[in-house]
Amino acid sequence: MTEPDTVDTTLRALLADVLGLGEDRAAALTADSGLFGALPEFDSMAVATVLTEMEDRLGILIDDDEIDGEIFETYGNLLAFSLRKIGE
Template sequence: MNSLNDVKNIVINTLQLGEHAAHFDENTFLLGSLAELDSVTVISVITEIEEFYGLKFDDSEINGDVFATLGSLAATVDQKLSQIQ
């Protein structure tokens, strides 16, 4: 499964980044690079991902490495999805 486009849209919509984020790809840095992404909005992004995919993340599964790039976030979602299929 490749969730990159869906995760990208969730991040853009949740953080209200608008059109300037349309060029985001798997190498786009997130945590520490986007002023809109902080501890509160990380929770919002995770909540939106959980609702979109019907997943549940444990707190221990969420860390800075997961939110390093858009690609690392999508890879985490893909890994989680592969565990339920």
């Protein structure tokens, strides 16, 4: 089982890489930080790349029917989804 802190660190690095946020902006994300629609870098094209990278870096499989807009509303939602998938 992967530790929540490790998942958090991995997810921040992933967002920094995929969205080009840089380490400082990624580190500043809080549970309430908006993602899709709030970050100009996080557009519909970035969603597929983020999901693919999540599967690769976190060792999870994400089915299309598991994805909804709520997951990408905030960083906290994305982290909670990732932790839930790892726990499966």
